[in-house]
Amino acid sequence: MKNTMKTTLFGAALMLLALPVVAQSNDPAPVNGQSIQDRKENQQDRIANGVQSGQLTAGETSNLEKKESKLNQEERDMRQMDNGHLTNSDKATLNQQQNQLSHQIYNDKHNAAVQNTNPKSEVGQREENQQDRIANGIKNGQLSAGQAAHLEQNQSRINRQVRADRQANGGKLTGQEKQQVNREQNRQSRQIYRDKHSGK
Numbered sequence: 587m588k589n590t591m592k593t594t595l596f597g598a599a600l601m602l603l604a605l606p607v608v609a610q611s612n613d614p615a616p617v618n619g620q621s622i623q624d625r626k627e628n629q630q631d632r633i634a635n636g637v638q639s640g641q642l643t644a645g646e647t648s649n650l651e652k653k654e655s656k657l658n659q660e661e662r663d664m665r666q667m668d669n670g671h672l673t674n675s676d677k678a679t680l681n682q683q684q685n686q687l688s689h690q691i692y693n694d695k696h697n698a699a700v701q702n703t704n705p706k707s708e709v710g711q712r713e714e715n716q717q718d719r720i721a722n723g724i725k726n727g728q729l730s731a732g733q734a735a736h737l738e739q740n741q742s743r744i745n746r747q748v749r750a751d752r753q754a755n756g757g758k759l760t761g762q763e764k765q766q767v768n769r770e771q772n773r774q775s776r777q778i779y780r781d782k783h784s785g786k
Contacts, residue, residue: 622661622677625684627727629654632691633734634725637717640703641695644717644742650691651724651735657683658731709748709764712771716741719778728782737778744770 620628633650636642642650657680664676672680705711720737723729729737744767751763759767 622672622680622684625681626654626658629684629687629691630724630727630731632688632695634721636691636695637701637721637724638703640701643699643701644738644745646694646699647720648735648738648742650687650694651731651738653687653690654731655735657687709759709767709771712768713741713745713748716771716774716778719775719782723778723782733781733784737774737781740774740777744774 633642633647633654637647660683661672661676661680664672664680668676701714701717702710703714705714720729720734720741724734747770748759748763748767751759751767755763
């Protein structure tokens with residue numbers, strides 16, 4: 587009888603000690619020593635650094651940020667299905683997808699496509715300024731992945747237009763084309779400001 591009582595008390599004591607561990611398991615599990623949130627922030631920092639250094643073009647950044655935004659939405663959906671928590675299977679899935687995104691960030695930063703970080707033209711300098719503002723917004727968390735993807739998509743469209751106009755005019759922009767690009771960059775500038783101050 588005494589052994590049964592000791593076993594019961596011992597089991598109860600173990601359960602009390604285990605409660606804090608069980609309660610902690612509701613938080614995102616560390617992924618390679620980092621929480622899921624830490625991993626997302628690390629990916630965003632890597633993207634921002636690539637934008638600032640010119641290793642990532644606007645098109646590459648838009649693509650990466652779209653994928654990051656979809657991954658964030660998938661995590662929210664997983665949490666919603668399990669009362670705000672992630673299952674071990676969810677965590678494994680997110681880790682695998684973050685690994686894939688990490689490889690793509692590396693590949694995009696080390697390919698031949700680069701953004702000019704020291705342009706000579708006024709149009710190019712304005713473009714570089716916009717890229718720096720977007721990179722800062724990504725890095726400090728003022729821009730969500732979705733907002734950054736949208737801004738970079740706009741920037742990529744403007745860049746393609748400038749390249750096409752220059753190609754059609756022997757490498758130069760006409761006065762009218764410069765005005766058009768300036769209007770588009772003004773719209774982009776206002777959108778960057780709105781997105782960075784939206785509180786998202």
